[in-house]
Amino acid sequence: MRSVLVTPRWIGLHVLAVLAVVVCLGAGYWQFVRAQEPERDAVTNPVEELAAARPVGEVLRPGEYMPEAEGNQAVTATGVYDADARLLAPALSPEGDRGYYVIAPLVTADDTALTVSLGWIPESAADSLDRLPAPPEGEVTVTGWLMPPDKAEDGYVPMETPEGYAARIAPSVLVNEWPYRLYEGYVIRGAQEPADTPGTARLREIPPPEPPQGIVWNWRNVSYAAQWVVFGGAVVVFWISLMRRELQDARDRAAGGGPGGGAGPGDGDGDGDGGDPPSSGTGPDDADAVGAAGPQDASVARTS
Incomplete structure (x- = not known):
């Protein structure tokens, strides 16, 4: 018997769940890589000669x-x-x-x-x-x-x-x-x-500093990466929960009797083996009807 998890509806749900997980993990990886890069508003080039x-x-x-x-x-x-x-x-x-x-x-x-x-x-x-x-x-x-x-x-x-x-x-x-x-x-x-004209005060020449060479972690992007991983985990948990519930519903339907199951004892309509045979006698209502018609029948007999 084919599983309920391979029906067209569920195949579409599987594809959607996989895509959601891939997107979450991909976005998390991108944020993690971005966290290791310098800020966009910082100079990263070395000082040229x-x-x-x-x-x-x-x-x-x-x-x-x-x-x-x-x-x-x-x-x-x-x-x-x-x-x-x-x-x-x-x-x-x-x-x-x-x-x-x-x-x-x-x-x-x-x-x-x-x-x-x-x-x-x-x-x-x-x-x-x-x-x-x-x-x-x-x-x-x-x-x-x-x-x-x-x-x-x-x-x-x-x-x-x-x-x-x-x-x-x-x-x-x-x-x-x-x-x-x-x-x-x-x-x-x-x-x-040419050079400046000397003065009583002195100007200090300060060249630009070299940019940092090591990795400077951007913890905001690290937090974004962690959030995307959590989102991906939530998709997996929700996906598994839906599949388990669908399988449980299928087992419950199979245990409760599907189409073609037998009827209960009280469901007979008189044609079954356990039904009572139809009565051939007349009941009280029939006797009353005969009694009500009796005098008229006797008067007709005497006239004839």
Whole structure:
């Protein structure tokens, strides 16, 4: 006898359950792999050597979106500094000390500028930009590392903001400070020809840090992977529960008698072996009927 679990309806349920389990396990595996990858908003490229620098126009155009993957590339640009437009952007040193990056627009074409981070100074030296080394006049060539715009959570928020302060190095902020069309990214200066004019204060050049080399686990994605595995297990449990219930119902139907089963003792209609034979006598009602008709029959006999 064919099993009830191989009927067309159940074959469709089996296929659906298998697909659901495969999808859950596949999604869980993808989330587990994703948990080992760096965040999408983090620079993962190694810091390039300045000797491999390319013109910034080959990597990025003014106003174009800059992906995070473009970070840490070595680039070179030629233009004229707008020294009067220098600003301070809050930043922490590699040691965790509070201070500022000194940034200035390098005008590369008419109404177009590239933001250049000239160096870092501690908070104590941020009282006056006049003490800092002045950018040279005339055309300069800057070589450095292209970086994506700083995000709102980068750096720190100082208690007091000095004059000429910018919240962060990002075109969305600097466009309100400078009358130029800006590149999306900015350059951390590594070399410059000619050099700055010396000042009483000193700028510290801080190259970008190398990205982490090991696996940095993203525990949010790990939790997503675990959830998908739980979903797949729930599908299996529900599937097995349905099959067991269907098999139990089939056994109950077989034990209770299917089509063609015998009738019970009280179900006879008089034709069976255990039924009472039909009565040939007259009952009380028949006698009453005869008695009621008797006098009329006698009167007819006397008349005849």
